[in-house]
Amino acid sequence: MKDSRRDLPSVNALLETSGVKWLLEQHPRRVVLDAVRSAVDAARTAGIAQPTEEQWVETIASAVREASRPSLRRVINATGVVLHTNLGRAPLADVAIRAIGHVAEGYSNLEYDIETGQRGSRYSHCVGLLQQLTGAEDALVVNNCAAALVLTLNALAQKKEVLVSRGELVEIGGSFRIPDIMARSGAKLVEVGTTNRTHDDDYRRAITPKTAAIVKVHRSNFTIEGFTAEVSVERLAFIAAEHGLPVIHDLGSGLLLPLDDYGLSGEPTASVALASGATLVLMSGDKLLGGPQAGIILGTTAVVAKLRKNPFARAMRVDKLTLSALEATLRLYLEPERALKEVPVLAMLTERVEQIESRARSMVSSLHSSNIDAEVAPSMASVGGGAFPTADIASRAVVLSKDAERTEERLRHGEPAVIGRIAGGKLLLDLRSVLPREDGVLVQAIVRARS
Numbered sequence: 001m002k003d004s005r006r007d008l009p010s011v012n013a014l015l016e017t018s019g020v021k022w023l024l025e026q027h028p029r030r031v032v033l034d035a036v037r038s039a040v041d042a043a044r045t046a047g048i049a050q051p052t053e054e055q056w057v058e059t060i061a062s063a064v065r066e067a068s069r070p071s072l073r074r075v076i077n078a079t080g081v082v083l084h085t086n087l088g089r090a091p092l093a094d095v096a097i098r099a100i101g102h103v104a105e106g107y108s109n110l111e112y113d114i115e116t117g118q119r120g121s122r123y124s125h126c127v128g129l130l131q132q133l134t135g136a137e138d139a140l141v142v143n144n145c146a147a148a149l150v151l152t153l154n155a156l157a158q159k160k161e162v163l164v165s166r167g168e169l170v171e172i173g174g175s176f177r178i179p180d181i182m183a184r185s186g187a188k189l190v191e192v193g194t195t196n197r198t199h200d201d202d203y204r205r206a207i208t209p210k211t212a213a214i215v216k217v218h219r220s221n222f223t224i225e226g227f228t229a230e231v232s233v234e235r236l237a238f239i240a241a242e243h244g245l246p247v248i249h250d251l252g253s254g255l256l257l258p259l260d261d262y263g264l265s266g267e268p269t270a271s272v273a274l275a276s277g278a279t280l281v282l283m284s285g286d287k288l289l290g291g292p293q294a295g296i297i298l299g300t301t302a303v304v305a306k307l308r309k310n311p312f313a314r315a316m317r318v319d320k321l322t323l324s325a326l327e328a329t330l331r332l333y334l335e336p337e338r339a340l341k342e343v344p345v346l347a348m349l350t351e352r353v354e355q356i357e358s359r360a361r362s363m364v365s366s367l368h369s370s371n372i373d374a375e376v377a378p379s380m381a382s383v384g385g386g387a388f389p390t391a392d393i394a395s396r397a398v399v400l401s402k403d404a405e406r407t408e409e410r411l412r413h414g415e416p417a418v419i420g421r422i423a424g425g426k427l428l429l430d431l432r433s434v435l436p437r438e439d440g441v442l443v444q445a446i447v448r449a450r451s
């Protein structure tokens with residue numbers, strides 16, 4: 001019997017075919033070579049009949065396409081979770097994107113004082129805006145909020161004790177646990193109270209000469225209900241002051257504008273958190289603030305100066321692209337109405353449901369003209385990213401009932417990838433987390449997925 005595997009063409013022969021030559025003109029040689037080799041290997045293992053030249057080129061071209069796709073790529077978030085950590089949290093405002101491009105293109109005054117012609121500080125850049133917007137005496141921007149917590153505890157409580165309520169020893173997600181982070185900072189964690197109830201006296205009793213700070217962790221991704229008690233930041237500030245201790249408030253979310261008018265209440269803004277008496281407030285740049293990934297530390301001049309001098313500040317320093325995007329985003333907040341329109345996270349969270357409904361209707365009618373069955377249905381969106389954990393936000397979804405699983409998979413593998421959710425055997429594409437300018441692209445993606 002003839003072994004068809006022996007008839008496989010050599011790698012060199014394949015490289016000489018016109019189809020592969022064309023690929024070599026478009027792509028790096030090593031990418032094409034790898035694709036040719038793996039196509040030959042695959043054919044050898046599969047032991048299939050000799051493919052035609054056209055089939056070889058098709059297989060190789062598809063491997064080249066796969067290898068050339070960026071690993072980090074654009075996704076349309078149709079999950080309805082606006083701050084989806086796995087999908088990159090906050091999309092940036094146009095001004096922030098332009099600011100990044102502008103600074104990335106050339107040199108910048110990152111650590112250069114243009115007035116004096118002397119060395120400057122990267123830490124000077126967003127400080128003025130943060131002071132104006134939050135009332136903080138001083139501010140420091142680092143890589144993310146977790147870094148802010150490590151830096152803060154290391155600078156203020158290394159080899160000393162910090163008090164934290166047992167009800168606040170939370171896991172933020174993705175194996176990030178507050179107690180682990182705190183331990184790595186070199187501070188010793190002293191747990192006070194119980195999971196559901198912590199009182200003033202629990203803190204008072206735990207204070208010893210070794211105590212260096214009291215930490216308040218915002219319960220950002222869950223609530224506890226029932227027989228509960230916690231000590232407010234105001235009370236903590238009062239207790240801490242009796243002993244000359246700082247209160248560190250890990251706020252997480254980074255809300256700068258109240259959203260009560262839009263049905264989202266219960267999350268303190270940064271200025272309210274500061275006004276409550278915390279010495280330091282820590283927050284993320286890419287949660288409700290709607291900017292780039294960053295950790296923002298707000299606080300008193302003396303304490304922030306101490307943090308700036310800590311070696312961790314250097315290890316966790318923020319880069320120029322982040323600073324440029326953060327500054328542009330913060331500037332939008334000088335006009336709150338503008339921030340609500342132009343910071344995508346705020347625009348998505350505050351979009352009127354009637355508006356989402358009308359977007360959904362027009363998408364569904366485009367789909368109908370492509371002979372695709374779809375309908376508009378009510379959906380519940382959420383904030384995500386550890387903020388307003390219990391808030392359900394009324395939304396609308398484009399619903400595809402036929403072939404839901406297969407459509408979901410094809411959409412996920414498309415370009416751009418579309419991430420929706422399956423519920424009750426139907427595919428739901430919630431539009432609250434879809435940027436309005438993506439609506440057309442989303443329709444095209446659905447049409448492709450159903451073709």
Ligand SMILES: *Cc1c(COP(=O)(O)O)cnc(C)c1O
Nearest residue numbers: 144145146218220251252284386
């Ligand atoms: C999200 C969150 C963090 C972590 O913030 P990153 O910027 O992701 O590092 C820390 N603390 C709280 C309370 C949070 O909600």
